[in-house]
Amino acid sequence: MKNFSYVRAMSVKxxxxxxxxxxxxxxxxxxxxxxxxxxxxxxxxxxxxxxxLDMTRIEQTKDGLRLGALVSNTAVADHPEVRRSYPMxxxxxxxxxxxxxxxxxxxxxxLLQRTRCPYYYDTAFDCNKREPGSGCAxxxxxxxxxxxxxxxxxxxxxHPSDMCxxxxxxxxxxxVEGPKGKRQIPFTDFHRxxxxxxxxxxxxxxxxxITALILPPAPFAKTSVYLKLRDRASYAFALVSVxxxxxxxxxxxxxxRLAMGGMAxxxxxxxEAETFLIGKAANTETFQQAAEIALKGAKPLEYNGFKVELxxxxxxxxxxxxxxxxxxx
Ligand code: SF4
Numbered sequence: 380m381k382n383f384s385y386v387r388a389m390s391v392k393x394x395x396x397x398x399x400x401x402x403x404x405x406x407x408x409x410x411x412x413x414x415x416x417x418x419x420x421x422x423x424x425x426x427x428x429x430x431x432l433d434m435t436r437i438e439q440t441k442d443g444l445r446l447g448a449l450v451s452n453t454a455v456a457d458h459p460e461v462r463r464s465y466p467m468x469x470x471x472x473x474x475x476x477x478x479x480x481x482x483x484x485x486x487x488x489x490l491l492q493r494t495r496c497p498y499y500y501d502t503a504f505d506c507n508k509r510e511p512g513s514g515c516a517x518x519x520x521x522x523x524x525x526x527x528x529x530x531x532x533x534x535x536x537x538h539p540s541d542m543c544x545x546x547x548x549x550x551x552x553x554x555v556e557g558p559k560g561k562r563q564i565p566f567t568d569f570h571r572x573x574x575x576x577x578x579x580x581x582x583x584x585x586x587x588x589i590t591a592l593i594l595p596p597a598p599f600a601k602t603s604v605y606l607k608l609r610d611r612a613s614y615a616f617a618l619v620s621v622x623x624x625x626x627x628x629x630x631x632x633x634x635x636r637l638a639m640g641g642m643a644x645x646x647x648x649x650x651e652a653e654t655f656l657i658g659k660a661a662n663t664e665t666f667q668q669a670a671e672i673a674l675k676g677a678k679p680l681e682y683n684g685f686k687v688e689l690x691x692x693x694x695x696x697x698x699x700x701x702x703x704x705x706x707x708x
Contacts (some may be wrong), residue, residue, distance in 0.1 A: 383424055385428065386425060388431070394429050394588055397427045398585075398586040402423055404423040404426055407449055407487065409488075410476070415493065420493075420502075437450055443552075444461070448487030448589045451482055452480075452482075452485070455472055456481070457469075461594075466604070471545050486589075486592055487589035490553065490569065490592075491581065493508075493580060504520070507578070509578075515532075517536065517680075518532070526643050526680075527677040527678060527679055528647050531572070531574050531575065531577070533574065537644065538580075539616050541605070541617065544638050544639065546592065547567055547645075550565065553566060553592055554591040555583065555587045555588060555590060557587030558585075563593075568582060569582060570645030577644075580644075598634075599626035599633070599635075600624050602701050602703075602704050603623065604706065605622050606696060607640075617641040621694055623697035625656070630661070631659065632656045632660075635669075637649040639693075641690075649673040649694075652694075655672050656698075661702040667695055670694040
């Protein structure tokens with residue numbers, strides 16, 4: 380491991396100032412960053428410890444429920460208001476990682492974890508995300524966990540987070556602070572598609588620090604569900620996952636939200652399927668049609684074609700459970 384310096388920031392301002400030193404990185408839970416450092420994927424010149432910053436509260440604000448960036452994943456999933464008003468978020472967190480990891484992993488860090496494409500972590504293979512211009516081993520390799528949407532000829536990786544999928548469905552807001560001050564980023568604009576710059580996962584500017592997430596009021600989300608399908612029942616990333624919410628009025632769908640994980644380089648929102656659902660009867664036929672609309676633009680690779688049908692069935696099931704009042708899908 381390359382030598383690096385360590386500094387503990389005592390304020391957001393100090394953390395941002397320290398980040399002006401080239402190749403500095405923030406560290407909080409470190410559950411992905413330390414793994415990457417161990418295999419030389421990240422070689423920071425300086426780690427800025429942000430764990431003492433005042434970003435550990437969950438509070439109700441006029442804009443919605445505000446989650447400080449340092450709130451642990453466990454604390455978010457256990458919070459009564461998250462469980463009551465945003466159950467798909469609580470469920471998504473509980474289906475990710477392990478209890479020990481969730482206890483130290485933070486809200487902000489969850490957004491910044493990097494893909495689990497095996498070729499990214501194995502330096503014996505070419506990877507444009509690790510080394511721009513070197514090639515993409517997954518394009519011609521075993522690409523069963525890779526993207527159906529939004530990929531490029533530079534990178535076909537998928538975003539790994541469970542938590543981020545409901546955040547996309549909920550239209551969460553990301554609060555950040557950097558050298559140019561504070562700003563808010565709509566969640567669906569926070570992560571990037573690979574394009575010609577697969578080394579960039581997010582639209583954060585250099586030196587910007589995530590300070591909080593805001594969950595806007597979402598009456599439709601009370602019966603929301605999160606369904607995760609994976610190769611084994613625990614401690615595995617999603618092949619496909621669905622965050623779904625259906626709100627009914629007079630037996631018709633009044634509001635619908637649909638986002639998926641395991642689909643793309645960012646949590647993938649299906650707005651066309653959501654629009655289709657409005658005003659329809661909540662039944663299997665409607666949900667199957669929504670699933671067909673959602674997956675019609677899928678572009679499978681050599682080994683991941685099975686995910687198209689898997690995703691359709693997952694959508695149909697998740698929407699059905701939500702329409703019946705929610706719970707575990
Ligand atoms: Fe690297 Fe992306 Fe290709 Fe995986 S899919 S090998 S992360 S460039």
